[in-house]
Amino acid sequence: MARVNRKLATILATDCVDFSKFMETQEELTLANLTACREIIDPILEEHGGRIFHTAGDSVIAEFGSPVECVHAAIEFQDALTARNTAIEAGPKLEWRVGIHVDDVIIEGDNIYGSGVNIAARLEAQCEPGKVLLSRIVQEQVQKRVNFAVNPAGTRALKNISDNFEVFYITKGTEAGDEKVQPSTTQEVAINGIVDSKNVKHSVIGSKKPRLAVLPFSNDGRDEDSGFLADGIVEDLITEFSMIREFEIVSRQTSFDFRDSEEDSAAFAKVHGLDFIISGGIRSSGKRVRISLELSEVESGKAVWSSKYDRVMEDIFDVQDEIVRTITIALLGEIQISSLQRSKRKATENISSYEFLLRGKEMHHRFEKDANRQALDFFEKAIEADNSNAQAHAWKACTIGQALYRGFMAGDPDEMLEQAKECIAKALDVNENDFECHRMLSAIYLSGHEFKLAEEHGRKAYDMNPNDPRVLSGYGEVLVRVGESEKGLELLEKALELDPVPQGQINSDNRFTDLTLGYFYAGEFEKCIDVGSKVEHQNFKAWLLVNFSKNKLDNFDKNSSDFQKGFEEFNDGDWPSKIERLHIPDDKTRSELTEFAESL
Missing domain, CATH: 3.40.50.10070 (TolB, N-terminal domain)
Structure with missing residues (x-):
């Protein structure tokens, strides 16, 4: 039997987080960004004495003669990739995980085999994005030889590896002990070795989100x-x-x-x-x-x-x-x-930011004055519990907008609108890629008659989440107002199809009212009348547009019970203010509606 060639080696395994997901949605940009990342990673590995012996798709495995040089290389390319992500605008910002282990390995030609390679790969799978995870044997070799913080991260059970491993994060620019220490148990980690340490942490301390x-x-x-x-x-x-x-x-x-x-x-x-x-x-x-x-x-x-x-x-x-x-x-x-x-079912002191957010949304969806005030209180508590909860800031803005639109809150409308914008700005500062923030910002700009900005943020929300009925209805409402009736109606009809009774509602009145507006802007007055007549509990928008459309088709009847019921409810002598809240972009249409209402 031929003699097996062995040596002690430091193995580095790295791969790109969510690479497959990005490939599904942005294939060409993802490949271009992957190539750019490899152009950073490969030279740095070589400069520190590393040799790449295996690649597959987005993964790279390399061997080093020195664990110290290996760690330096890992930190250096992670820093370079972080800087690149900050600078680029096009395509997904690719993040990488790194696992490092030292072991006796088998050399066969240009390839390397052995459990050490598998362990490095399993460590990489449990590493947080943008970080470097070490086994204890590596930590012992580098602890006093590098100027980086090396912090315990608990004990891990790795897939298909019989022994449990004590692991460590190594971080540049922090003092030892800054990293949160994971409990040294194997219960809180996934035995399949896939869930990373960030996710493991949630199973111990309780997730803020479901x-x-x-x-x-x-x-x-x-x-x-x-x-x-x-x-x-x-x-x-x-x-x-x-x-x-x-x-x-x-x-x-x-x-x-x-x-x-x-x-x-x-x-x-x-x-x-x-x-x-x-x-x-x-x-x-x-x-x-x-x-x-x-x-x-x-x-x-x-x-x-x-x-x-x-x-x-x-x-x-x-x-x-x-x-x-x-x-x-x-x-x-x-x-x-x-x-x-x-x-x-929880005591207030045990409620997470996310749960305060849910309670606030429940109050918001009631569309009542007292509930609106309670919603604001819950969103404030959500922000106090976690200032980085982007949606808490965004829903606070939405609730202020609701109060403004429905007259729930005394105060200067312009100041309230600015307050709502400030909340959205905070939300976007926390997470500029949250579709909810762009959806709400679109609605706020619509309320302020800033239609171009409303369309811009509506489109961003739609691009991020084209299947959310709230995004479809909000963006559709903006599009029909800015002259894109066909596309707007398509989105409004899809919202009705996917979610006929929105959360917090008891019927489809909101969806039918949105479509009534869409058909009105498209000049399809018969459809406007047909859909508007399906609204069970008449609101001013649907009532006015249906009767205006009937007047356009010469079949308006002032003596009809539907008209009289609405007239008694909505006629407070201030038609212009009511019509102003319909957010009509062009003066001609607004004047026609006002003239019609004042002639009643």
């Missing part, structure tokens, strides 16, 4: 097409939820590793610190497919929501997209409702 997992769906029909559809829906749901900042979701790899393990869902939930589990199954017969879905609350062990979706599978991709949109919207509402109920 944490969920979408488990792989069962293929009850056992046919290949159903299997593809089931996995595709799960992957798309994970992707959709990963873009929603109100929740945390475990990765696709973590979820699909569960299917191959012998772990039950309760143990899986405990290990990953989950609040909710989404599970389901798919069964097909011919061209018909049925998807069953269940949302379970981990704390109570009970199913809080379930549903079935029947579809004809003419085009598997169209069916997949449509089901994912429908399911996502339904689940969002149910998770928020369940989280809200859980928060109400």
